[in-house]
Amino acid sequence: MTLFHGLRPWVYPAPIQGWYSAWHKRSAAVLFAVLLLVPWIRIAGQPVFLADLGNRRLNVLGTIFLASDGVLLLLGGLFAVFSLFMFTSLFGRLWCGYMCPQSVFMLNLVYPIERWIEGTRGKQMQRDKGPWTWDKAWRKAAKWAVFIAIAVIVSMSFMGFFIPAPTLWTGQASATSYGVVAFFTAIWSTDFIWYREQTCNYICPYARFQGALTDDESLVIAYDVERGEPRGREAKARGGCIDCNKCVVVCPQGIDIRDGYQLECIACGKCIDACTSVMDRLGHDTLVRYTTEAEEHGATHQWLRPRTLVYGALLSVLTAAFAYVLWNHNPLELNVDRAPGSLYVVDDDGYVRNTFMLNVATRHLEEETRVYLVTVDGLPEDSQVRVRPIQLEASSRTTVPLIVRVPKDAVDGALALTVSVKGQEDSVSEETVFKAPRHGG
Ligand code: SF4
Ligand code: SF4
Structure with a gap:
């Protein structure tokens, strides 16, 4: 050329x-x-x-x-x-x-x-x-x-x-x-x-x-x-x-x-x-x-x-x-992360508080909004969980905070927990660790 x-x-x-x-x-x-x-x-x-x-x-x-x-x-x-x-x-x-x-x-x-x-x-x-x-x-x-x-x-x-x-x-x-x-x-x-x-x-x-x-x-x-x-x-x-x-x-x-x-x-x-x-x-x-x-x-x-x-x-x-x-x-995906900058907080009422961020994604394609409930297993008596239900549209992702409070005397340093997200058709679980001060530490 x-x-x-x-x-x-x-x-x-x-x-x-x-x-x-x-x-x-x-x-x-x-x-x-x-x-x-x-x-x-x-x-x-x-x-x-x-x-x-x-x-x-x-x-x-x-x-x-x-x-x-x-x-x-x-x-x-x-x-x-x-x-x-x-x-x-x-x-x-x-x-x-x-x-x-x-x-x-x-x-x-x-x-x-x-x-x-x-x-x-x-x-x-x-x-x-x-x-x-x-x-x-x-x-x-x-x-x-x-x-x-x-x-x-x-x-x-x-x-x-x-x-x-x-x-x-x-x-x-x-x-x-x-x-x-x-x-x-x-x-x-x-x-x-x-x-x-x-x-x-x-x-x-x-x-x-x-x-x-x-x-x-x-x-x-x-x-x-x-x-x-x-x-x-x-x-x-x-x-x-x-x-x-x-x-x-x-x-x-x-x-x-x-x-x-x-x-x-x-x-x-x-x-x-x-x-x-x-x-x-x-x-x-x-x-x-x-x-x-x-x-x-x-x-x-x-x-x-x-x-x-x-x-x-x-x-x-x-x-x-x-x-x-x-x-x-699994059509459902869950990542449990600790909230940035927070390991644990000891509240005035004698509870230890951990804040997690739940990153939940769904692969379902149906044109419907699915509702999921969050549960936490492995907690001692009198523990408290604060989290709102999760709503996910088709093929979407969301992040919600999860606050877990455990009586200070019931946990020594760390506690293994299982966080589960359960819907009518699908569910997913992930292990995480609750952090607390050591007794006598
Ligand atoms: S005869 Fe076949 S091989 Fe020979 S130059 Fe022509 S196209 Fe090429
Ligand atoms: S196959 Fe024949 S025409 Fe094609 S690049 Fe090779 S030599 Fe050239």
């Missing part, structure tokens, strides 16, 4: 139709649907997915996870990480080619829009080499404006997973939220307008881990050197490479797969569609295909191997642990 010409060889991928390109469209449809629709979908009045960082609450498919559900979140996170490890060891970089937002945006939005506004690959290259003209200026300006508009929509939609979409899109979110949207808009705009394939080559950590996550049995894109070489027009009859360069010009990473496997390859399969379209006309199979290193060396592909078996076992254990914790998941 003219403004950045000379900084790196600019990639002008040509369009190609084919079996793999059709899958790109399908995966793009899924990603766009998730990005644009999920923030608006609600179950029982709650977002189907919302990571509400301010309230330390995660809504997933009608289930609410609170900060105290760290074990579940950790298990879920580990499951996602090991799933990606397993997927990569089996299928190499298929994620990069078909599901990564970067590739999906580039292949299905950025390059098609660029071709729509600036014309074919040849026209783009010719125009970029030439001087600035009105034709060139308006096309560049129009293209960048569209890219920035898409970046705004993408960033707003992404923020919709953290802030309720209706709040965000009606301008009622905080200034910080819109600041984050502006930040991501700048990142995506830079990516769409300029950085592009370099994100995969230099920034993406997943691409860097490929060497450790894959082995000879992982799926890669490879060129059939044996049949393909020597290349040239005379190779036509035997189904060799006719050096048409089509697999190179369609490559969004700007590489020539005939040079062997390269770290830049995102396994998108565009070069397969290109070679298939050429070789079909000549009556031969494609020279570029998905395969494995092992198959290239004549071995049979092994799906089951130590690495995948270990990942499979780990995923099974994580799934079982997640199911167990989820099954025993």
Whole structure:
């Protein structure tokens, strides 16, 4: 592109139709649907997915996870990480080619829009080499404006997973939220307008881990050197490479797969569609295909191997642990904290007083206000408890003070208590300690 010409060889991928390109469209449809629709979908009045960082609450498919559900979140996170490890060891970089937002945006939005506004690959290259003209200026300006508009929509939609979409899109979110949207808009705009394939080559950590996550049995894109070489027009009859360069010009990473496997390859399969379209006309199979290193060396592909078996076992254990914790998941959460700055107070009437703060949260989603009573077990005779009943609406949290008074003679230093919050449908308890002066101390 003219403004950045000379900084790196600019990639002008040509369009190609084919079996793999059709899958790109399908995966793009899924990603766009998730990005644009999920923030608006609600179950029982709650977002189907919302990571509400301010309230330390995660809504997933009608289930609410609170900060105290760290074990579940950790298990879920580990499951996602090991799933990606397993997927990569089996299928190499298929994620990069078909599901990564970067590739999906580039292949299905950025390059098609660029071709729509600036014309074919040849026209783009010719125009970029030439001087600035009105034709060139308006096309560049129009293209960048569209890219920035898409970046705004993408960033707003992404923020919709953290802030309720209706709040965000009606301008009622905080200034910080819109600041984050502006930040991501700048990142995506830079990516769409300029950085592009370099994100995969230099920034993406997943691409860097490929060497450790894959082995000879992982799926890669490879060129059939044996049949393909020597290349040239005379190779036509035997189904060799006719050096048409089509697999190179369609490559969004700007590489020539005939040079062997390269770290830049995102396994998108565009070069397969290109070679298939050429070789079909000549009556031969494609020279570029998905395969494995092992198959290239004549071995049979092994799906089951130590690495995948270990990942499979780990995923099974994580799934079982997640199911167990989820099954025993209490819809009510209670934290008993001592009131700030207070250990105990000895009142004039001979009672020792402790003040606690009860932080109570509910995950129930029904449109009703539930009432909970607080009880304290483990108290000596004549003790006093002062606390008001707790009222909680769907998926809400509240803090109420709890005052416990115990006759001074009945407690020596400390007393173990159990605080319970009980409703008609759910209850929760937590241990705490009542503090008092030591007798004779
Ligand atoms: S070499 Fe083929 S699979 Fe790899 S990025 Fe280029 S077009 Fe996609
Ligand atoms: S598309 Fe096939 S025939 Fe054409 S250059 Fe690539 S490998 Fe050779």
